[in-house]
Amino acid sequence: MTTADLAPGAAAARATDAILHDTVHGTERGVVVDSPPGAGKSTLVVRAALELAEAGRPLMVVAQTNAQVDDLVLRLAEKNPDLPVGRLHSSDTDAYDKALDDLPQVRTSAKAADLGALPVVLSTAAKWAHVKVDEPWRHAIVDEAYQMRSDSLLAVAGLFERALFVGDPGQLDPFAIVGSEQWAGLSYDPSASAVTTLLAHNPALPQHRLPVSWRLPASAAPLVSDAFYPYTPFRSGTAHGDRRLSFAVPSDGSGPDRVIDEAADSGWGLLELPARHTPRTDPEAVRAVATVVRRLLDRGGAATSERAPGRPLPLTADRVAVGTAHRDQAAAVRTALAELGVADVTVDTANRLQGREYDVTVVLHPLSGRPDATAFHLETGRLCVLASRHRHACIVVCRAGIGDLLDDYPSTEPVQLGTLVKFPDGWEAMMSTWDHWSEHRVVWRP
Amino acid sequence: MSLITTLARLEAVSSGRAQPVATVRHRHLSARPLVFVPLTTAGEAGAPLGALAGTDRDAPRLLVVPQPRDRDLRFTFLADLADTVLPYIDSYAGSVEAAERTETDPETGQRVKVEAELCADAPQLIVPSRAGLDFVRLLGRSMRFRRTAEQDPEAPYPAPPRVPLLGRWLTHYGERSRVPGSSLLLALTDVLSRHWASGQSALEDQHLGALLAWIDPPEGGCGAAAARRAELARDAAGQLLCPPAGPATDPAFDNKLLAPAIERYDRARTALAAAEDALAADDRLAALTAAEREVRDLVASRTRPTWDAVWRGLDLLRALPEGAHAEERWTRDRWSFTGHRDRVLAGEPPQPRRDDAVTAANKLATREREQARLEAQEALDDPLVMAGRRLAGEAFTGEVTDVVLAYSEGKRPSPRPLVTVRTDDRPHLAERAKVYRSLGGRPQSAELAGQEADGVLVLRVLDKMGRGKEPEPGSVPEKGDRICFTLFEHEQRGGARLPDPEDTPWTHGGPPGEPAPEAPDTVTEEDVL
Numbered sequence: 001m002t003t004a005d006l007a008p009g010a011a012a013a014r015a016t017d018a019i020l021h022d023t024v025h026g027t028e029r030g031v032v033v034d035s036p037p038g039a040g041k042s043t044l045v046v047r048a049a050l051e052l053a054e055a056g057r058p059l060m061v062v063a064q065t066n067a068q069v070d071d072l073v074l075r076l077a078e079k080n081p082d083l084p085v086g087r088l089h090s091s092d093t094d095a096y097d098k099a100l101d102d103l104p105q106v107r108t109s110a111k112a113a114d115l116g117a118l119p120v121v122l123s124t125a126a127k128w129a130h131v132k133v134d135e136p137w138r139h140a141i142v143d144e145a146y147q148m149r150s151d152s153l154l155a156v157a158g159l160f161e162r163a164l165f166v167g168d169p170g171q172l173d174p175f176a177i178v179g180s181e182q183w184a185g186l187s188y189d190p191s192a193s194a195v196t197t198l199l200a201h202n203p204a205l206p207q208h209r210l211p212v213s214w215r216l217p218a219s220a221a222p223l224v225s226d227a228f229y230p231y232t233p234f235r236s237g238t239a240h241g242d243r244r245l246s247f248a249v250p251s252d253g254s255g256p257d258r259v260i261d262e263a264a265d266s267g268w269g270l271l272e273l274p275a276r277h278t279p280r281t282d283p284e285a286v287r288a289v290a291t292v293v294r295r296l297l298d299r300g301g302a303a304t305s306e307r308a309p310g311r312p313l314p315l316t317a318d319r320v321a322v323g324t325a326h327r328d329q330a331a332a333v334r335t336a337l338a339e340l341g342v343a344d345v346t347v348d349t350a351n352r353l354q355g356r357e358y359d360v361t362v363v364l365h366p367l368s369g370r371p372d373a374t375a376f377h378l379e380t381g382r383l384c385v386l387a388s389r390h391r392h393a394c395i396v397v398c399r400a401g402i403g404d405l406l407d408d409y410p411s412t413e414p415v416q417l418g419t420l421v422k423f424p425d426g427w428e429a430m431m432s433t434w435d436h437w438s439e440h441r442v443v444w445r446p
Numbered sequence: 447m448s449l450i451t452t453l454a455r456l457e458a459v460s461s462g463r464a465q466p467v468a469t470v471r472h473r474h475l476s477a478r479p480l481v482f483v484p485l486t487t488a489g490e491a492g493a494p495l496g497a498l499a500g501t502d503r504d505a506p507r508l509l510v511v512p513q514p515r516d517r518d519l520r521f522t523f524l525a526d527l528a529d530t531v532l533p534y535i536d537s538y539a540g541s542v543e544a545a546e547r548t549e550t551d552p553e554t555g556q557r558v559k560v561e562a563e564l565c566a567d568a569p570q571l572i573v574p575s576r577a578g579l580d581f582v583r584l585l586g587r588s589m590r591f592r593r594t595a596e597q598d599p600e601a602p603y604p605a606p607p608r609v610p611l612l613g614r615w616l617t618h619y620g621e622r623s624r625v626p627g628s629s630l631l632l633a634l635t636d637v638l639s640r641h642w643a644s645g646q647s648a649l650e651d652q653h654l655g656a657l658l659a660w661i662d663p664p665e666g667g668c669g670a671a672a673a674r675r676a677e678l679a680r681d682a683a684g685q686l687l688c689p690p691a692g693p694a695t696d697p698a699f700d701n702k703l704l705a706p707a708i709e710r711y712d713r714a715r716t717a718l719a720a721a722e723d724a725l726a727a728d729d730r731l732a733a734l735t736a737a738e739r740e741v742r743d744l745v746a747s748r749t750r751p752t753w754d755a756v757w758r759g760l761d762l763l764r765a766l767p768e769g770a771h772a773e774e775r776w777t778r779d780r781w782s783f784t785g786h787r788d789r790v791l792a793g794e795p796p797q798p799r800r801d802d803a804v805t806a807a808n809k810l811a812t813r814e815r816e817q818a819r820l821e822a823q824e825a826l827d828d829p830l831v832m833a834g835r836r837l838a839g840e841a842f843t844g845e846v847t848d849v850v851l852a853y854s855e856g857k858r859p860s861p862r863p864l865v866t867v868r869t870d871d872r873p874h875l876a877e878r879a880k881v882y883r884s885l886g887g888r889p890q891s892a893e894l895a896g897q898e899a900d901g902v903l904v905l906r907v908l909d910k911m912g913r914g915k916e917p918e919p920g921s922v923p924e925k926g927d928r929i930c931f932t933l934f935e936h937e938q939r940g941g942a943r944l945p946d947p948e949d950t951p952w953t954h955g956g957p958p959g960e961p962a963p964e965a966p967d968t969v970t971e972e973d974v975l
Contacts, residue, residue: 029952094878129942150954151807155942157951178626178813188803188954190810201955279449328839331874 008212008237016044019208023048023139023164024055032145032195032207033166036234037224037388038215038357041166045143046075048164053083053119057138060160061122064144066090068355069122070097072143076120077103086115088123088131129155136161142194143167147354149174150197151190165195170228170388171354172381185418196420212237215357215391219267227432228384230424238306245360245392246312248300255444256292260299262440263360263393270437271444275401278369281332282399284446285368289322289397290336291446292362293345296320303359303392317344319359323386324349325366325377333364350385361390365398367430373409378426387433400443402434450834454643462668464642464660469830471766473637474629474776476570480534481506481756483574483749484581486693487514488700492584494523495695495704496745499530503757508749512711512741517603517972524589525606532608534569535615539787541566547781550943568630568776568783571619572760574654574691574752575635581693582631583620589613590796591964591974603972614796618786621797625813627775627820630783634759635691641766645670653677654691654755662762689748691755703744711737769827775820798961803954804947811941819938826884826936836871841932844869844903846923852906861917864895865905873933875903881931885910885921889936905931 006014022031035041045061049072052059063069066089073087074097087108089095100106107115112131115121121137125148140160142148146167173193180191187200199205213221214237221236245264251257255271263269271292273285301315322337322345324330333347346358363386366377376382387394411427424432447455454465480501487493496510507530511523545564548557573579590613592605623631639651644660650673651657659672676688685703686696695704714734721727801809825832825841835841848866853859875881875894882889892905912918923929948957967973 126942151810151944154803154807154951154954155944157953158945158949176810176814178810178817179624180810182624183801183806183810186800186806188806190803190807194953198953201953327874331839 008235012040012210012212012214012237015208015210016040016047019044019164020048020051022206022208024051026206028202028205029162030198030202030205031164032199032205033164033210034169034207034232035166035210036170036213036229036232037168037384038213039210039234040212040214041143041168041210042072042075042355044210045072045141045166046079048141049076049120050080050083052139052141053080056119059120060128060137060140061120062125062128062140062142062148062156063122064125064147066096066124068143069124070100073097073100073103073106073122076122077106081105083120084118086118086121088112088115088121088127090124090127125152125156128159131156131159133159139163141166144355145195145198146193147171147174148194149176149190150188150192150194153194153197154188154190165198167195169195169232170381170384172351172379172385181416184416189419209234211235214238216388217243217267217390217392220388220390220394223268223433223436224384224388227424227429227436228380228388242306242309243392244304244312245315246302246304248302249298254295255442255446256288256295257299259292259395259442259444260295262442263395264301266440267393268437268440269393269395270441271395271397272400272441273368273398274445275399276369277371278399280326280369281328282369283332285364285397285399286329286332286336288444288446289333289362289364290340290342292395292397293320293322293337294340294342296360296362297342297345301360305391315359317342318346320362321346321348321353321356321358321360321389322362322364323353323389324364325382325386329364350382353389354385356389357391358389359392360395361386361393362395362397363387365396365402367402367405368398370405373405373427373430375411375413375426378409378411378430380422380424380426380429383426383429383433396437402430403438406431406434448834448838450837451643455645458643458660459645459670462645462670463663464644464657464669466641467643467830467834468641468766468769468824468828470769470828471763472640472769472772472824472827473627473632473763474570474768474772474779475760475763476567479570479572479760480531481572481753481760482531482578482582483691483752483756484578484585484693485695485745485749486581487511488695488697490515492588493520494585494693496523496742496749497527498746498749498753499527501534503753506750506753508742508746510738510742510745512738513708513715521606521609524585524609524612528606528608528612531571531615532612538565538567538569538783542784563784564777565780565784565787568780570629571631572756573631573633574756575652576633577652577693578691579620579623579631579633582616582623586613586616586618586620587799588973590617591799610796611790614790615786617797618782621809622779622782625782626817627823628779628782628816629772629776630779634756637763638759641763644673646673650677654752654759655688658755658759658762662758689751691752692749695748699744699748704741707737707740707744711741713737769824771823771827775823795961799964802947802958803950804944807944811944815938815941818934822932822934822936822938825932825934832930832932835932835934836873839872839874840934841930842867842869842871842873842903843928843930844871844901846925846927846929847902849922849925851917851922859915861907861911861915861922863907863911863917863922865892865907865923866898867903867905867929867931869901869903872901873931875933879933881905881933882936883929883931884936890921892931 019033076085085106091110109115137160140163142165144167145165146169176191183189188197211234213234216236218236218240225233251261259269259271302312303315304312322333330347330349411425454467457465478501482499484497485495487495493514495514498506500506509523509526511519542563543566545562546559547562549560551558589609592610593601594607595604619631622628635652635654642661655676656673659676660669663669663672679687684698714737718730718734721730825835844867847868850864852862852864854862879894882891890910892907895906896904911921950957964974
């Protein structure tokens with residue numbers, strides 16, 4: 001029997017059990033887990049950490065950002081308030097979330113030696129790189145390992161004997177701010193992802209995959225799976241009727257309202273503005289994004305989900321996010337939202353939205369208004385992050401003409417000998433998502 | 447491309463002249479650079495056709511390979527090149543000054559200062575364009591693994607003395623040129639387009655003649671038309687009036703002029719070899735010399751215009767004053783030069799064909815740090831560059847409208863003055879974002895404490911005010927001051943220390959093992975690449 005025949009919960013439980021078994025009882029030095037968006041990666045990390053701690057193995061946890069580390073510490077403390085946890089942090093001001101100070105079992109320090117005796121110590125890869133130890137940790141968990149660069153794994157790999165590597169292969173690849181073509185094709189290319197290097201040198205390591213996305217609704221999982229994970233499909237943990245988004249205030253017939261209704265109904269909405277070449281911070285598109293957000297909040301949205309069937313929760317500003325490709329676009333959207341009197345809505349770039357979850361997201365399409373399609377804008381991971389942050393619906397705002405633009409600019413990245421070609425390429429993913437979204441198109445002239 | 451560069455390019459298009467994008471020169475230029483204008487043979491990678499090289503703009507040394515596919519002639523060329531370049535390099539190796547260097551003490555593991563020699567100046571190589579950089583690397587690679595008869599009497603294809611050494615130096619220079627802001631080996635088109643924006647694409651800017659036409663068009667002429675002429679205009683025989691800067695040559699030149707000349711040379715050589723008596727040999731030697739002369743003249747005719755253009759470009763750059771931080775970056779270039787000199791003197795083997803995992807990671811870390819440092823320093827050195835950063839929301843200039851002295855909480859309150867700045871710029875500032883300004887060359891940091899109205903920012907100054915309760919005089923901005931804050935840091939933190947190569951962890955394949963001598967090419971055994 002394959003996992004596809006099982007109920008989502010059973011399939012996920014089976015995968016998790018296999019992962020934990022390999023991690024705690026396996027003989028290999030590493031275990032790799034691929035996790036699609038919202039598949040319970042953090043839950044898995046917390047469970048693995050608790051089991052390793054229970055087995056009496058000193059554990060270090062490596063995450064990529066301070067926010068991720070703090071989040072893991074809080075989750076660990078919530079699951080097991082008796083487990084002493086160390087939070088290693090940098091000596092900057094505000095190096096960690098002050099909420100940790102309220103937890104008696106969490107000890108914070110900027111020196112690893114202060115925390116050495118604790119069963120679990122967590123920090124960022126950047127901080128771990130400065131730690132020197134005589135005796136390596138028995139075990140490590142490396143979180144967001146696909147977003148970690150090979151060179152930063154090189155700096156910390158000497159600290160542990162064995163490790164569990166967890167991450168999402170579909171999200172943004174790590175990048176370098178200078179050219180690194182010189183090392184392309186080498187198994188240890190320092191600009192490649194940590195997992196790529198790890199598997200190139202240790203191809204026999206057990207690899208697992210979490211098969212169910214609990215975040216993405218049934219309307220989104222098939223598209224995201226087909227477009228971004230064609231060879232490692234996953235499915236939604238919920239069925240079509242499990243989630244509902246409704247609005248108390250009826251549509252006023254405007255473009256933003258119609259696209260909101262389309263998205264509430266089908267999970268996707270595409271608000272298409274007239275074709276035009278614009279600067280990155282396209283004022284009309286930015287205003288359209290802000291208007292959609294404003295109307296989402298004004299219309300008294302309510303979201304029903306499997307977590308509380310029959311009890312709709314209000315769609316508040318903290319459950320809505322706006323995603324963009326560039327920081328200046330995010331800044332422009334923030335300004336536009338402030339002008340419309342909207343506060344507390346998260347507006348960020350794809351890079352910063354990684355790992356976050358909202359009920360509804362509004363996305364400014366990376367290619368909107370562009371005269372060309374560069375490798376940056378075609379990057380698979382960027383679009384994947386933007387299209388997979390939502391539990392209920394995703395609204396894409398875009399200038400018309402993406403299809404033509406893609407036809408004019410096929411991918412032209414040079415193929416390097418010895419590198420793994422990533423499938424699907426960004427162009428292909430752009431095209432397939434665009435085809436799908438076109439079915440939910442609302443044409444609007446602001 | 448940043449908005450300000452786009453704007454400059456648009457202005458260049460409409461005015462017909464390249465527009466300055468820098469007010470100072472951001473790269474160090476040596477008083478006595480060695481200019482190297484190489485040409486390569488079509489169809490065979492790494493087969494030099496000839497070159498002009500030298501430090502005297504009026505007397506370049508012309509080196510020519512009359513039959514580029516003849517390996518002996520190629521080695522003669524490389525030996526001659528070594529005779530030109532190595533004495534130039536050596537002339538800088540001897541003059542040193544005392545300096546300090548931080549090293550890790552092998553016993554204690556502490557970072558300690560040790561006295562070291564630092565070359566007082568370093569040799570600088572200039573090539574016309576980016577393709578020239580690649581060619582320098584290729585030459586370096588093809589030479590550094592070769593063995594001379596002296597090094598290895600058994601070597602089946604011994605290289606002339608000094609050729610492997612030149613290969614190591616060219617490799618070092620080629621590798622150093624990948625470090626952002628370094629100036630040991632410069633491609634002139636890159637440096638020129640750092641300082642001027644032309645009205646053509648970045649790709650077209652790699653044509654030195656066209657780029658110079660935009661920057662310095664002929665008297666009363668239009669840059670766009672002059673660039674077009676430089677790129678496309680041909681004489682009655684179909685030859686380009688302005689030959690490309692190379693190393694690749696124009697196909698029309700290859701087909702119409704070069705190939706027949708080389709063929710005549712080949713025939714003359716065959717005829718000489720077949721000569722039966724001394725008299726005939728004399729005649730045929732004269733014919734061979736004439737044929738060789740012909741190839742030499744052709745190569746000279748295609749390199750000399752580029753040679754003159756390179757010097758013209760250097761003149762244009764020299765007219766700009768050097769940026770304040772360029773000297774500091776040049777000092778790091780001098781360290782790089784000194785380091786390689788020491789490795790050569792210590793008898794270390796040539797640079798390996800591929801970096802090991804640790805070396806690659808270290809190089810990448812260094813280059814990223816230098817890139818960030820370069821971007822910050824260029825902005826600090828040059829108001830025009832800073833204007834671009836301001837336009838991009840990464841910096842802002844404003845007038846101080848109010849200063850309120852406040853203190854930090856805690857046992858020993860320290861000054862944390864609140865400075866109100868009115869600015870017309872639109873920085874992308876998040877809540878409590880850190881900003882930096884240059885205070886006597888050192889960065890002072892502040893954080894955003896509040897935003898009063900559009901363009902009115904309240905900043906809390908955080909450091910560089912001394913240890914006392916009162917801030918040191920001059921350390922806090924005063925009302926009426928015009929100050930510039932950046933959102934980016936001015937100095938870069940050092941990265942983490944990576945393990946030694948022999949401690950490479952299992953995730954990266956473990957220790958690389960002892961380096962083995964490079965094996966020759968499987969098809970052409972006389973090549974070691």
